[in-house]
Amino acid sequence: MESFFIQSFGCRASQADGAEIGSALESRGLTPAPSPAEAGLVILNSCTVTSSADDDLRHAVRSAHRENPSARILVTGCFAQRSPQEIAALEGVTWVVGNDAKSLIPEIAAPPASAAPYHGQIHVSGAFGPFELLAHDAGSGRTRPTLKIQDGCNNLCTFCIIPTVRGPSRSAAPDGVVARVRELAHDHPEIVLSGINLGRWGRERGSSLRLVDLLRRLLDETPVRLLRLSSVEPMDFSDALLDLMATTPRIAPHVHAPLQSGSDTVLRRMRRRYRARHYEQRIRRAHSLMPDAAFGADVMAGFPGETDAEFQESLRFIDSLPFTYLHVFPYSGRPGTPASESPDQVPAPVKRERARRLRELGLAKNHAFRQRMVGRRLPVVTLRDGAITANYLPVRLAHPRPANRIVEIEIGGLTPEALVEKPVFPMFVPRPFPLGIRDSA
Secondary structure (H helix, E strand, O other): OOEEEEEEOOOHHHHHHHHHHHHHHHHOOOEEOOOHHHOOEEEEEEOOOOHHHHHHHHHHHHHHHHHOOOOEEEEEEHHHHHOHHHHHOOOOEEEEEOHHHHHHHHHHHOOOOOOOOOOOEEEOOOOOOOOOOOOOOOOOOOOOOEEEEEEOOOOOOOOOOHHHHHOOOEEOOHHHHHHHHHHHHOOOOEEEEEEOOHHHOOOOOOOOOOHHHHHHHHHHHOOOOEEEEOOOOHHHOOHHHHHHHHHOOOEOOEEEOOOEOOOHHHHHHHOOOOOHHHHHHHHHHHHHHOOOOEEEEEEEEOOOOOOHHHHHHHHHHHHHOOOOEEEEEEOOOOOOOHHHHOOOOOOHHHHHHHHHHHHHHHHHHHHHHHHHHOOOEEEEEEOOOOEEEOOOOEEEOOOOOOOOOEEEEEEEEEOOOOEEEOOOOOOOOOOOOOOOOOOOO
16 A cells, blocks of 8 residues: 655645645555655645745655655645656656646556656646545644635736736636535634635625625534634735624634734835735724734735835834734745836845844744733633744643633733733642551640
């Protein structure tokens, strides 16, 4: 029986894709291996959002081939879609499968042993069909499964390659999402809903559905105890969506809205579909409804043409908002995007310094948020090692608990990275005298 190993790079949607591929392979009789060195089939599910993501993929191919020269290596994902010929030329690569052909991986990678393919076989068409949930349980073995319900993006931000490598926005059918969440909810207290542009779920031409409509169905028709939304574009956090999040404990109080920059002139060059005041209005509205929620943002440092004044404007804007964490990325030019062709590239040392200052601000805000939680009683989802709060904070538990449970704990303190549960000591009960022994008095 052949074994396989999957490594996924990048976003939650990519992690969900990897889980679906693994489940599909298991349904065909393959077994998971703990490392590339022990697998007959190695699948590398790539990201290409930055040049460092491309470097990570190249390194993973070289490492897998060095450790296990006889393994068949299949590279899929966004880098595979963007540059299949480049990946096919890497030593050890057997197949390159684009995002547009991921559903075919079980058929491609699990042929009869006698049907060994030639080196560097490419399966990339550039034609993206309707998005469909694969008929496999991607949650087995995971404590917080991610269910991808949307793919692709119709935005044309000048820095982003994702519309090219993921195609246009496409949504999973609502009945299918309800059925999958109902299935996963039997074994998992928390389910994370993800997508490339999650807030656009249901917005295909001719549809009047919105993400909030799907969430209402999931709350009404499934036993799921906690739904968490991954990244949602700021203007898709409608009043109706925020009101629903604020009025049910079954949706995690967690708002992650990509910002990229707090400078209007930079946002305009990025072709983002909002300005700083619009973003601020959405975040402050959410914070007024959910003051103890997690608030996160993606922020880019050193976008082409970003001046010192624009960076300072962005820094002040971010500091003024109630963020609890930041995902900071130095700008990385992606071939084929308008921003990569700009003559006003910011020098690498300047990008690194700006990213450092943004990360320091994010760490300070996160520490202040965690400090505010000390002494509170919070619901947490138990993991194999620790727990995570509904408002997205890692917790060290005072004593082990079974994974996949929702429990309420008291927060007693914090470490540099996590909250710490307050230990509960049993009350002192004097030991009775043994039978037959009396007090000498």
